[in-house]
Amino acid sequence: MIETTYIDMDGVLTDFYVGAHDWMGKPVEGFPYDSAYNWAVEAGIDYENFPVNFWIDLPKYKDADKWMDQAKGKIYIATYHTSVNSLVGKTLWVRKHYPQLEKNIIFIRDKWLLAARGRLLIDDNLDLTDKFIEHGGQSLLVPRPWSERELSI
Numbered sequence: 546m547i548e549t550t551y552i553d554m555d556g557v558l559t560d561f562y563v564g565a566h567d568w569m570g571k572p573v574e575g576f577p578y579d580s581a582y583n584w585a586v587e588a589g590i591d592y593e594n595f596p597v598n599f600w601i602d603l604p605k606y607k608d609a610d611k612w613m614d615q616a617k618g619k620i621y622i623a624t625y626h627t628s629v630n631s632l633v634g635k636t637l638w639v640r641k642h643y644p645q646l647e648k649n650i651i652f653i654r655d656k657w658l659l660a661a662r663g664r665l666l667i668d669d670n671l672d673l674t675d676k677f678i679e680h681g682g683q684s685l686l687v688p689r690p691w692s693e694r695e696l697s698i
């Protein structure tokens with residue numbers, strides 16, 4: 546029984562990949578299906594210096610609500626902020642799209658610290674979903690081009 550769900554933002558609810566390319570005026574040419582590929586470095590995208598508005602205006606994934614519907618129990622957004630601007634902008638993005646969760650945002654990189662029996666992590670990062678299970682929780686890996694496990698399905 547799931548009592549608490551932690552759901553990620555970038556790659557699950559927000560399309561950071563397309564949003565960052567659009568912001569930089571770079572064409573989106575598809576992801577090369579290589580987990581070691583650092584697209585932000587390749588495209589020269591320095592997202593640590595992006596302004597608050599970039600984070601507020603990030604596109605919402607078409608399937609974001611589908612993943613949100615998988616959340617059970619008490620729901621928290623669990624995301625990592627790369628800058629103060631991203632912390633503020635992400636909070637305002639949640640206010641815009643999921644206002645009921647504005648006060649339920651946890652800014653954290655090491656999401657497995659939240660893992661326990663009865664807790665679910667919904668995330669697009671394979672390392673994070675694996676570690677969450679190792680630490681006693683359950684996880685749901687959102688398949689995206691950079692989610693390595695998707696390759697074997």
Ligand SMILES: [Mg+2]
Binds near residue numbers: 553555557670
């Ligand atoms: Mg993510």
